[in-house]
Amino acid sequence: MCIMLIWFYCLLDLMILLLACRYGTMRDNVISLKVVLANGDIVKTASRARKSAAGYDLTRLMIGSEGTLGVVTEVTLRLQKIPEHSVVAMCNFPTIKDAADVAIDTMLSGIQVSRVELLDEVQVRAVNIANGKNLPEVPTLMFEFIGTEAYSHEQTQIVQRIVSEHNGSDFVFTEDPEAKKELWKIRKEALWACFAMEPNFEAMISDVCVPLSNLAELISRSKQELDASSLVCTVIAHAGDGNFHTVILFDPNEEEHRREAERLNQFMVYTALSMEGTCTGEHGVGTGKMKYLEKELGIEALQTMKRIKTALDPKNIMNPGKLIPPHVCF
Amino acid sequence: MCIMLIWFYCLLDLMILLLACRYGTMRDNVISLKVVLANGDIVKTASRARKSAAGYDLTRLMIGSEGTLGVVTEVTLRLQKIPEHSVVAMCNFPTIKDAADVAIDTMLSGIQVSRVELLDEVQVRAVNIANGKNLPEVPTLMFEFIGTEAYSHEQTQIVQRIVSEHNGSDFVFTEDPEAKKELWKIRKEALWACFAMEPNFEAMISDVCVPLSNLAELISRSKQELDASSLVCTVIAHAGDGNFHTVILFDPNEEEHRREAERLNQFMVYTALSMEGTCTGEHGVGTGKMKYLEKELGIEALQTMKRIKTALDPKNIMNPGKLIPPHVCF
Numbered sequence: 001m002c003i004m005l006i007w008f009y010c011l012l013d014l015m016i017l018l019l020a021c022r023y024g025t026m027r028d029n030v031i032s033l034k035v036v037l038a039n040g041d042i043v044k045t046a047s048r049a050r051k052s053a054a055g056y057d058l059t060r061l062m063i064g065s066e067g068t069l070g071v072v073t074e075v076t077l078r079l080q081k082i083p084e085h086s087v088v089a090m091c092n093f094p095t096i097k098d099a100a101d102v103a104i105d106t107m108l109s110g111i112q113v114s115r116v117e118l119l120d121e122v123q124v125r126a127v128n129i130a131n132g133k134n135l136p137e138v139p140t141l142m143f144e145f146i147g148t149e150a151y152s153h154e155q156t157q158i159v160q161r162i163v164s165e166h167n168g169s170d171f172v173f174t175e176d177p178e179a180k181k182e183l184w185k186i187r188k189e190a191l192w193a194c195f196a197m198e199p200n201f202e203a204m205i206s207d208v209c210v211p212l213s214n215l216a217e218l219i220s221r222s223k224q225e226l227d228a229s230s231l232v233c234t235v236i237a238h239a240g241d242g243n244f245h246t247v248i249l250f251d252p253n254e255e256e257h258r259r260e261a262e263r264l265n266q267f268m269v270y271t272a273l274s275m276e277g278t279c280t281g282e283h284g285v286g287t288g289k290m291k292y293l294e295k296e297l298g299i300e301a302l303q304t305m306k307r308i309k310t311a312l313d314p315k316n317i318m319n320p321g322k323l324i325p326p327h328v329c330f
Numbered sequence: 331m332c333i334m335l336i337w338f339y340c341l342l343d344l345m346i347l348l349l350a351c352r353y354g355t356m357r358d359n360v361i362s363l364k365v366v367l368a369n370g371d372i373v374k375t376a377s378r379a380r381k382s383a384a385g386y387d388l389t390r391l392m393i394g395s396e397g398t399l400g401v402v403t404e405v406t407l408r409l410q411k412i413p414e415h416s417v418v419a420m421c422n423f424p425t426i427k428d429a430a431d432v433a434i435d436t437m438l439s440g441i442q443v444s445r446v447e448l449l450d451e452v453q454v455r456a457v458n459i460a461n462g463k464n465l466p467e468v469p470t471l472m473f474e475f476i477g478t479e480a481y482s483h484e485q486t487q488i489v490q491r492i493v494s495e496h497n498g499s500d501f502v503f504t505e506d507p508e509a510k511k512e513l514w515k516i517r518k519e520a521l522w523a524c525f526a527m528e529p530n531f532e533a534m535i536s537d538v539c540v541p542l543s544n545l546a547e548l549i550s551r552s553k554q555e556l557d558a559s560s561l562v563c564t565v566i567a568h569a570g571d572g573n574f575h576t577v578i579l580f581d582p583n584e585e586e587h588r589r590e591a592e593r594l595n596q597f598m599v600y601t602a603l604s605m606e607g608t609c610t611g612e613h614g615v616g617t618g619k620m621k622y623l624e625k626e627l628g629i630e631a632l633q634t635m636k637r638i639k640t641a642l643d644p645k646n647i648m649n650p651g652k653l654i655p656p657h658v659c660f
Contacts, residue, residue, distance in 0.1 A: 025381055028358070041630040049539040050571050051355055052608035053394050054626055055615060055653060056635045060390030064383050081440040110411040111478070112442060148441070148488075151481045158478075209379040241380050278382035285385060296384055300371040304642065305386045311641035312634065323385060 025241075025282070027063050034074035035062050038313035048076055061308070066284050067319035069312050083146035086114070087156050088180040089173035091163050092138045096120055096223050096235070098166045099139040100216035103239030105162045106143075107212055111155050113240060115144040117187050120223065120235035123194070123247075127186050130196035135186075136170065141239070142187055143173075190236050194247045197232055204248040204261040206288075208272035209281025212242040218275055219244060222268050231260055243281040244268075270295075290325045303330040355571075355612070357393050364404035365392050368643035378406060391638070396614050397649035399642050413476035416444070417486050418510040419503035421493050422468045426450055426553050426565070428496045429469040430546035433569030435492045436473075437542055441485050443570060445474040447517050450553065450565035453524070453577075457516050460526035465516075466500065471569070472517055473503075520566050524577045527562055534578040534591040538602035539611025542572040548605055549574060552598050561590055573611040574598075600625075620655045633660040 032046040035058075045058035062069060093099040096118075103116045119127075119140045128135055141163075145155035152175075160171050174180055194203060210218050219237065226233040226246065237244045248264055250257035269279045269292050279285075279292035293302055306328045309316075362376040365388075375388035392399060423429040426448075433446045449457075449470045458465055471493075475485035482505075490501050504510055524533060540548050549567065556563040556576065567574040578594055580587035599609045599622050609615075609622035623632055636658045639646075 027381075037630075037634065041633065043630045043634050044628055045631065047603075047608040047626055048541045048606035049573075049602075049608040049611060050542060051357075051539055051573060051611050053610045053612050053614040054608045054619070055623055055631070056395055056399075056638060057387075057390040057393065058631060058634060060387040061638075063387065065386055069386075081438060084440055108411060110414055147481070148484055150484055151477070154478055154480055209381055211378045212380060243379075243381060272379075273377075276378035278377040278379040278384045280383045281379060281381050282383050284383040289384070293385055296377055298374055300367075300373045301375065301385070301388060303371065304367065304373050304388060307641040308386060308391075308638055311637040 027060070029078045029080070030059060030063055030075060031078050032076040033059055033062050033072050035070035035072055037070045038315065038318050042073075043070070050078070064284065066286065066323050068309060068323050069318060071318070083114075083152075085147065085149040085152045085175070086180065087143075087145045087152045087173050087175050088183045089143040089145070089156055089159065089171065090140060090183060090186075091168045091171040092136050092140055093166070093168050094138065095167075096139040097216050097220045098168065099141050100219045100237070100239060102141060102159075102163055102166045102168060103237075104212055104215060105166070106159055107240050109158060109162065111145075111158055112147075113143060113155065113159070114146040115142070116238070116240035117142045118219075118235070118237040118239040119187070119190065122232065123190055123234035123236055126193040126197050126234055127190065130189070130193035131186075133186075141168075142183065144184075187236075190234070191247060194232075194234055194249060198249045198251075200251070201249040202252045204250060204265060205245065205283070206248070206265045206268060207243060207245040207281050207283045208268050208277055208279060209241065209243040210272050210275045210277030212240075214275040214277065215239060215242045215244065218271055218277070221271050222246070225267050226264060229260060229264055231257060231264070233264065238281075241281065242277070244272075285323045287322060290323065293325060294328075299328070302328045306330055357390070359408045359410070360389060360393055360405060361408050362406040363389055363392050363402050365400035365402055367400045368645065368648050372403075373400070380408065394614065396616065396653050398639060398653050399648060401648070413444075413482075415477065415479040415482045415505070416510065417473075417475045417482045417503050417505050418513045419473040419475070419486055419489065419501065420470060420513060420516075421498045421501040422466050422470055423496070423498050424468065425497075426469040427546050427550045428498065429471050430549045430567070430569060432471060432489075432493055432496045432498060433567075434542055434545060435496070436489055437570050439488060439492065441475075441488055442477075443473060443485065443489070444476040445472070446568070446570035447472040448549075448565070448567040448569040449517070449520065452562065453520055453564035453566055456523040456527050456564055457520065460519070460523035461516075463516075471498075472513065474514075517566075520564070521577060524562075524564055524579060528579040528581075530581070531579040532582045534580060534595060535575065535613070536578070536595045536598060537573060537575040537611050537613045538598050538607055538609060539571065539573040540602050540605045540607030542570075544605040544607065545569060545572045545574065548601055548607070551601050552576070555597050556594060559590060559594055561587065561594070563594065568611075571611065572607070574602075615653045617652060620653065623655060624658075629658070632658045636660055 035043045099118050121137045124135050125137045145152045156173050232249045234247045248261045250261045279289045306324050365373045429448050451467045454465050455467045475482045486503050562579045564577045578591045580591045609619045636654050
């Protein structure tokens with residue numbers, strides 16, 4: 001069981017890493033699962049068809065249940081064709097609100113952008129320190145456009161125009177495979193780069209997600225609070241989804257640091273909830289975000305989850321103590 | 331309660347109608363639901379964020395549960411921008427396998443086609459009779475390409491090339507709004523057109539779905555059986571999804587007709603299941619497809635569904651007798 005749980009968590013990690021991948025979230029690309037339930041039953045959640053209306057959607061129920069309903073032992077994924085062509089672009093902004101506005105306008109333009117990633121000036125500073133780079137330390141957007149060659153170019157031009165309408169500058173783009181890899185490395189290594197600023201600190205990593213139209217306001221308000229803090233905090237957003245991540249660096253030996261990190265996290269969550277958002281867009285609940293679920297969904301939703309948990313795992317042996325707050329009963 | 335149930339079924343119908351809409355299935359465009367459960371609890375299944383990892387995915391659990399877990403009273407949908415430009419195209423094929431192969435190759439080409447609809451020659455005949463048209467009575471594909479003007483044109487050209495590689499002919503396309511509406515009317519009124527062939531008959535409408543790579547084989551084998559039958563049967567497929575519908579016309583007063591319709595339906599379902607498909611891609615289980623679920627998913631999956639049903643509706647008052655076969659217990 002132990003090995004399987006490790007297997008599951010590796011898988012979960014992989015999924016989280018891939019969540020920021022092309023073609024929507026990883027969740028959308030899962031066709032079917034094989035799951036071992038608490039009673040030992042092995043359940044196939046769906047056929048291999050792209051869509052199905054054959055009974056309850058056990059696949060989606062299991063995804064994101066964080067091991068509390070069963071152990072995933074097999075995943076059937078939808079394969080996606082490698083795009084014929086792609087362009088990676090990057091540009092800078094005087095304020096983070098400008099950057100967020102561009103992400104929103106890009107999504108609303110109707111073009112199917114593959115990736116839109118936002119890094120704040122602190123995150124760019126971390127990248128500079130970690131990788132000996134000399135990027136302008138200002139809010140930055142990174143894009144990937146995919147499709148045919150002509151369509152990738154057209155998307156690039158459309159977004160370049162949107163960028164210029166929102167005070168953006170230094171718009172660069174590349175089609176060269178090595179140069180593209182080098183540019184995306186900035187985003188991919190963002191988390192590890194943070195530790196270059198405070199090598200002996202730990203990171204509290206949190207994510208929230210709001211309706212896209214509220215993203216600029218959420219980021220602006222959160223940034224104000226993060227910048228005013230004594231702790232170093234960076235912002236990375238999957239801006240196309242309204243999803244916003246913070247890395248808060250703190251000294252694990254300093255109780256005050258921990259409290260401050262927790263306060264900032266809570267500020268972000270409450271701000272997101274006040275904008276009809278969620279306390280976590282990707283990372284999940286675990287134990288850290290259990291306390292926000294009732295405010296987000298109401299006690300009735302949590303009682304429903306608890307009923308399902310109890311029905312499938314009456315002895316509470318699957319990842320106990322996670323996801324559903326302990327005070328919830330029915 | 332009665333009014334709410336009617337509300338729910340209207341909604342369900344609306345969803346089914348819209349399932350064939352652009353941008354994937356309707357299911358993908360549901361952000362959140364408000365649901366009344368059997369115990370009277372009103373549950374909000376999710377926030378308004380585009381993605382969330384905040385607990386079990388109650389939204390997906392409720393979608394497709396066919397009223398057996400609760401009554402949907404409110405739906406929050408993701409809005410999609412009206413495309414800047416669109417092109418509608420149509421073309422003909424000597425065999426239905428050629429048409430299905432084009433649908434598959436189009437999807438595998440990597441372009442994001444908005445709609446790919448396949449009509450067999452019987453369905454086209456029905457359209458001709460019902461609407462006084464003179465379309466060639468051969469397997470026919472209809473496409474919609476959306477995006478920027480340049481990209482819509484590029485998609486049209488790419489698909490025109492694929493069509494010519496598979497013996498396709500009479501490729502026509504239009505960008506004129508009225509002409510586009512007129513072309514889509516053919517597809518939209520397909521079901522009603524069938525009754526022009528047999529005005530006093532009823533229709534058994536069934537759908538199955540298989541992995542895209544198996545669609546051509548499924549359609550070819552099913553067509554052989556349908557053509558050999560004494561009943562008139564038409565084929566319509568959302569070919570881009572591997573989803574395949576049949577309309578079987580039968581005289582409700584003839585027991586033999588009913589049996590033959592049921593036999594054809596069963597043939598299609600078993601053929602789809604033998605290809606790792608599902609007994610229903612869109613229409614749902616109801617009572618008609620209950621008997622196929624165990625073969626598709628295994629008894630353990632059905633027992634899991636029954637456990638969830640019992641946990642949320644212990645008195646079995648929500649649309650009883652539907653979806654979960656009566657022999658399933660745990």
